[in-house]
Amino acid sequence: DSDYLKFSEYQLTHSKQGKRTIFLRRLTLPVISVAMIIAFIAFHASTRALIIEIVSLGIASVIWVIGVPEMLRSSIRRDFYNKKNKGRIPYRETSVLDFGEDGITEISGSYSDLTPYSSITSIAKSDDRLYIFTDGDKGFVIPFNDAAKNGRKVARFLTQKTGIEVEEDPAN
Numbered sequence: 001d002s003d004y005l006k007f008s009e010y011q012l013t014h015s016k017q018g019k020r021t022i023f024l025r026r027l028t029l030p031v032i033s034v035a036m037i038i039a040f041i042a043f044h045a046s047t048r049a050l051i052i053e054i055v056s057l058g059i060a061s062v063i064w065v066i067g068v069p070e071m072l073r074s075s076i077r078r079d080f081y082n083k084k085n086k087g088r089i090p091y092r093e094t095s096v097l098d099f100g101e102d103g104i105t106e107i108s109g110s111y112s113d114l115t116p117y118s119s120i121t122s123i124a125k126s127d128d129r130l131y132i133f134t135d136g137d138k139g140f141v142i143p144f145n146d147a148a149k150n151g152r153k154v155a156r157f158l159t160q161k162t163g164i165e166v167e168e169d170p171a172n
Helices: 002-014 016-042 047-085 151-162
Strands: 096-099 103-108 111-116 120-125 129-134 139-143 166-168
Touching (some): 002 120, 002 129, 016 047, 129 151, 151 166
Antiparallel strands (some): 096 103, 120 129, 129 139
């Protein structure tokens, strides 16, 4: 569970799609605030009411802009636990990754799926995990507790296959 949540949170703050989501969410309240101020001006609100509105909406907008990433992280965690409580975990609990010549084959029970190296968009390493991001919001998490001996080898191999340098997670 923690690997999935870490991956989702990392994806939110590091992928193009996640950054765009944060940016657009950050804009919503300030844009609505400006529209409300314009409406107050258009309806000839008193100067006192206009000042109170500008100050109130300004403070609320600043708090909103700062708090959006954490609100989105909370939403990710809440959605995950809702799905889990309904018995629909959004990942395979165990799988084997085979790093072949053409791509990464994920094998889980009778399920098998090949992810070509060309679809890998970024690779990041934290102290205890290697994150492999593919197109969209998909990817792989390799906990180093499972691959501690081979973590660096896997990272070097992926860099050779993809041409993508492994990023260090700045949070660690």
